Amino acid sequence: MKTPREILFKRHQAAEPKLDAIRKTVVREGQRAAVPKSRAADTATLPAARWLEFFLSLRWHLAGMGAAWLVIVLLNLNVGQATNLASAIPRAKIPPAQIILATLRENRRELLEMIQPSESRDVRPTKLFPRSERSYETLTA
């Protein structure tokens, strides 16, 4: 006398070698798929987490330094633009040094003439007038 289970299992016992092969294949494939994942988890996630933690602890310092560098870069850009403008003048249009010096001397002489009264100029002694008359004269001069 047999139970239904025994009858069923006996009937399909011959399939065991094929089932063994299937089992081995699936386990092998499963292992192959799982190993890179676990290795990746071991080698990548732990150091990555530590680096992330480290950077998060420094986030305000890094933000401040970043802002400072941004300002420096912006200022540097402005200076660069100014030097670019100077260098943009064509060389042909710049006069020779002798002419520049002569022009500067001439400008200086004119300025001195304007500031210091010349000896040849006629200087009349100033008369003292009542305030009302003086102002009139000045206006009519």
Place this chain on the structure above:
Amino acid sequence: MLVVAEREQLPVLQARAGEPAAWDTLFRRYQLPLYVYVFELVHEEQASLDLVQETFIAAVRHIASLRDDGKFGSWLFGIAHQKCIQRWRKQNREEILREETADAPDEFENRPDELLIRQEQEAEFMSRLNQLPLPQRAVLLLHFIENFSLEEIARITNTPLGTVKSRLFHAKRALRKLVFENEGK
């Protein structure tokens, strides 16, 4: 003699951790029961082997969805059952899953070893088993092969408990007829 271990300790936890040896142990334990179940439903050797393989692959992939490690067996059979249904759907053979049965009595004997079959009755037993409507056959096979409880069978086949009870009652009654008919001879 093949005996189903009563709630044996299976290395499900280790399998969850991806240990190949644990998977090997689990598959070795269930490969033949699964094959018997699938074969007796689809009746094609190659298709049955393919379905067992697909079940194993799905188990490895979806082990995280198993909530209770103690229910690994019924979970695995549930996957295999779904694979069989998918196969019938592909073949447009869903009608074989529909079945109307009368209610079962509240109390009935449902021990798998209550039915003992003589050697000369074995062929007749298999013939009777294969004549059963497919939903009844599925329930009866799960009951015979792994001695699953009615609740577990309901979960595996995704069927209400009352329906499982009814199917098992009618399937066993049909098989018991065989035993008693032959005993009367």
